[in-house]
Amino acid sequence: MQTSSPAPAPTSAGTEPPDAPAPPAPAAGAVDDLDRARARRRSRIWVASLSAALLATLVGGVAIGPVTIAPEDVVRIVGHHLLGAPETVTWSEAHESIVWRLRVPRVLLGAAVGAGLAICGVALQAMVRNVLADPYLLGVTSGASTGAAAAILFGVGAAAFGEEALAGSAFVGALGASALVFLLARVTGRITSVRLLMSGVAVGYALYAATSFLIFASPNPEGARSVLFWLLGTLSLARWSVILAIVLVVVALTLAVLLVHSRALDALAIGDETALTLGMAPGRVRARLLVALALCIGAVVAAAGGIGFVGLVMPHLARRFVGGAHRRVLPVAALMGAVFLVWADVFARTVVQPQELPIGILTSLVGAPFLLLLVRRLHAATD
Amino acid sequence: MIEAEGVGFAYGDLDVLRDAGLCAERGETVGLIGPNGSGKTTMLRLLYRALVPAEGVVRLDGQPAEALRPRELARRAAVVVQESASEVPITVADMVLLGRAPHRPSFAGSSAEDHRVAAAALERVGVRHLADRVVAALSGGERQRVLIARAIAQQADHLLLDEPTNHLDIRYQHEVLGLVRALPVTSVVVLHDLNLAARYCDRAVLLDGGRVAAEGPVDAVLRPEVLEPVYGIGVRRVDDDGLAQLVFRPAAAAAAAAARPEAS
Numbered sequence: 001m002q003t004s005s006p007a008p009a010p011t012s013a014g015t016e017p018p019d020a021p022a023p024p025a026p027a028a029g030a031v032d033d034l035d036r037a038r039a040r041r042r043s044r045i046w047v048a049s050l051s052a053a054l055l056a057t058l059v060g061g062v063a064i065g066p067v068t069i070a071p072e073d074v075v076r077i078v079g080h081h082l083l084g085a086p087e088t089v090t091w092s093e094a095h096e097s098i099v100w101r102l103r104v105p106r107v108l109l110g111a112a113v114g115a116g117l118a119i120c121g122v123a124l125q126a127m128v129r130n131v132l133a134d135p136y137l138l139g140v141t142s143g144a145s146t147g148a149a150a151a152i153l154f155g156v157g158a159a160a161f162g163e164e165a166l167a168g169s170a171f172v173g174a175l176g177a178s179a180l181v182f183l184l185a186r187v188t189g190r191i192t193s194v195r196l197l198m199s200g201v202a203v204g205y206a207l208y209a210a211t212s213f214l215i216f217a218s219p220n221p222e223g224a225r226s227v228l229f230w231l232l233g234t235l236s237l238a239r240w241s242v243i244l245a246i247v248l249v250v251v252a253l254t255l256a257v258l259l260v261h262s263r264a265l266d267a268l269a270i271g272d273e274t275a276l277t278l279g280m281a282p283g284r285v286r287a288r289l290l291v292a293l294a295l296c297i298g299a300v301v302a303a304a305g306g307i308g309f310v311g312l313v314m315p316h317l318a319r320r321f322v323g324g325a326h327r328r329v330l331p332v333a334a335l336m337g338a339v340f341l342v343w344a345d346v347f348a349r350t351v352v353q354p355q356e357l358p359i360g361i362l363t364s365l366v367g368a369p370f371l372l373l374l375v376r377r378l379h380a381a382t383d
Numbered sequence: 384m385i386e387a388e389g390v391g392f393a394y395g396d397l398d399v400l401r402d403a404g405l406c407a408e409r410g411e412t413v414g415l416i417g418p419n420g421s422g423k424t425t426m427l428r429l430l431y432r433a434l435v436p437a438e439g440v441v442r443l444d445g446q447p448a449e450a451l452r453p454r455e456l457a458r459r460a461a462v463v464v465q466e467s468a469s470e471v472p473i474t475v476a477d478m479v480l481l482g483r484a485p486h487r488p489s490f491a492g493s494s495a496e497d498h499r500v501a502a503a504a505l506e507r508v509g510v511r512h513l514a515d516r517v518v519a520a521l522s523g524g525e526r527q528r529v530l531i532a533r534a535i536a537q538q539a540d541h542l543l544l545d546e547p548t549n550h551l552d553i554r555y556q557h558e559v560l561g562l563v564r565a566l567p568v569t570s571v572v573v574l575h576d577l578n579l580a581a582r583y584c585d586r587a588v589l590l591d592g593g594r595v596a597a598e599g600p601v602d603a604v605l606r607p608e609v610l611e612p613v614y615g616i617g618v619r620r621v622d623d624d625g626l627a628q629l630v631f632r633p634a635a636a637a638a639a640a641a642a643r644p645e646a647s
Contacts, residue, residue: 034501274481
């Protein structure tokens with residue numbers, strides 16, 4: 001067979017120790033399977049090591065802060081709450097409160113938001129066949145900001161959502177905006193990449209105007225600052241709440257849905273005609289996935305504001321590590337997004353103590369040069 | 384066998400095809416030729432059901448295509464179309480593995496069997512060594528081979544190709560069509576180059592303004608008296624070791640040559 005490379009020339013016997021591992025020469029006559037085992041091993045190693053990193057990140061993210069808490073105390077406190085073990089309390093009540101009431105929900109939210117933004121970025125880039133697409137392309141952020149501004153400045157949503165007025169009205173804004181983007185994109189028939197991009201931009205600008213007007217019209221000067229802070233993204237609102245639960249569930253479900261459609265995403269990234277000739281229904285699949293993505297991004301943005309660059313950069317990184325097939329890219333991107341955002345948040349709340357930096361400033365600061373680096377590499381690869 | 388009978392199609396008010404037909408018998412290679420805008424690509428898209436004919440019927444081995452589910456259709460007819468380059472990178476191996484999509488439930492991963500079929504397909508078209516490369520970084524000829532490998536991996540017994548020789552240099556044009564010709568499938572191929580059609584097709588269907596102007600063995604279709612009125616260009620047929628090849632010149636020059644006295 002042509003594919004099995006000629007066996008390496010045998011080195012003179014005796015020079016190698018007898019227990020040297022045999023070179024992985026393909027057995028003569030072995031059937032070529034594109035080295036499937038190697039590809040699988042590689043992606044498993046990535047997933048396993050990133051999972052370990054995420055675990056360490058979750059513990060580290062809780063331990064580090066204005067008040068440092070020993071990692072073993074973190075594990076004990078969380079164990080005490082989740083599993084009832086250890087039963088005896090050996091830590092102070094202040095630590096208990098910091099860990100369980102403040103930092104654990106915050107770190108969980110950070111991980112979910114990071115994972116959610118990363119997988120939505122992966123899917124959207126595939127669906128519009130453009131590596132500069134990010135989750136905010138669907139007009140979700142601008143809608144969420146308008147909703148948030150209305151809540152912060154004019155108390156909109158208080159009646160319907162009570163304590164969660166901000167997240168609630170941001171979510172409604174996000175969904176409204178994406179619904180509008182879809183409607184505009186399919187005015188003349190099927191939703192295509194270009195129409196989607198165009199209507200996303202149009203709706204984005206219109207809502208940006210609306211948000212600016214709300215700020216301008218508000219009698220409350222402090223309000224503008226709060227809106228800005230929220231727009232830049234923050235995890236400081238995290239606590240045990242229905243919002244956290246919704247975000248966790250929605251991100252997990254979205255990951256599952258995207259994984260089920262991973263081959264369809266591969267095909268859509270090549271083009272609709274190709275997807276069609278492979279027996280798929282590109283228009284229907286795209287519409288279905290867009291709805292799932294809009295829900296996911298809407299939930300994420302409502303809970304954490306407009307955190308930039310995670311959804312844009314993580315997909316590139318993941319593809320670099322495990323190749324372009326979405327079945328492998330999605331889990332890796334999710335884990336990387338989660339790890340990255342938790343650490344970004346750790347910096348955001350420690351770097352200018354006792355102040356807290358909006359996390360979006362940090363992610364953009366890290367993301368922008370990083371993206372430039374990737375673009376340079378991208379050109380090197382295709383030129 | 385794949386056939387279209389009396390098919391018509393219009394984009395809005397614009398009639399693109401009217402009462403057109405085509406039939407590729409089992410194992411045959413049929414060339415779909417005609418000037419720009421004559422409806423070749425539309426005809427091909429009707430065959431793989433990217434478009435639904437307004438009238439007429441498309442049949443696969445005697446079965447109406449509309450009765451087949453999309454995945455079933457994809458298992459029986461593979462298509463090679465060049466799409467505008469996507470920015471989202473995909474490796475050659477993953478590209479060819481996609482050819483297995485119609486054979487697997489959408490949620491299932493690729494099996495070891497799929498990988499073997501994909502490897503064999505790459506081997507078949509001579510680009511096994513490119514498996515780990517990114518498709519966008521390949522040359523035009525390599526990319527076309529990868530698309531054909533994907534079609535092979537699809538294991539369909541019909542192959543439809545839309546101008547597979549576009550943008551290829553002469554050597555690759557011949558290599559790609561030679562490859563297609565050697566496959567044990569029924570194929571329909573849209574071609575611009577009539578000399579390639581003469582060499583690699585069994586039969587040809589000549590479209591003109593959405594209608595079939597001529598149809599039959601390439602030898603019967605690729606004749607000056609058939610081609611000249613359709614293309615509006617002077618055609619001379621020469622014999623190249625028993626194979627008809629065509630030489631072209633602008634209609635005016637051809638007319639002048641015809642008018643010139645033989646004696647000069």
